[in-house]
């Protein structure tokens with residue numbers, strides 16, 4: 001093929017290809033933000049009103065959630081995607097996980113959005129360390145944790161607090 005045609009062809013095509021890739025990543029970022037993933041998967045995000053720098057986003061938490069299921073830790077999603085192909089991620093997202101991970105919400109996510117999220121997580125690059133391992137009910141807690149059990153103020157005795165049921 002004529003070299004001139006190839007060069008002109010590439011000049012026309014490349015911005016489209018690059019544009020499509022960045023749209024994916026930007027959509028993934030948008031989904032992460034509105035999906036509340038940082039609330040649990042980024043330390044300090046909720047208590048700072050969402051002002052944690054993006055460089056620290058989604059690196060997981062070493063403060064666990066303790067309930068009848070034991071103690072669960074929000075995974076380091078930036079490391080998780082490095083250990084998974086995009087196809088594995090698509091399959092894994094929405095599989096049952098321990099509370100309070102809202103896996104049943106992610107189950108509803110379309111394939112195209114799962115891809116966008118994976119590409120955004122990948123674009124952030126690896127950072128932080130893996131979250132601590134899950135702790136079974138009754139075992140000693142190796143880290144601080146948030147107690148995910150309804151509490152009843154004695155002064156409110158008589159008012160019903162709904163119990164968590166598995």
Ligand code: HEC
Pocket residue numbers: 031032035036037038039040041065072073074075077080092093095096097098099100101102106117134
């Ligand atoms: C209310 C807290 C909370 C929110 C919000 C949350 N997660 Fe999680 N997530 C967790 C916890 C806790 C775990 C660990 C669950 C376990 O050990 O089974 C987890 C685990 C995961 C895992 C690993 C599960 C697996 O199958 O290996 C993925 C992927 C994940 N979360 C993605 C997300 C995404 C994407 C969002 C936003 C749409 C999100 N999470 C929002 C708490 C949360």
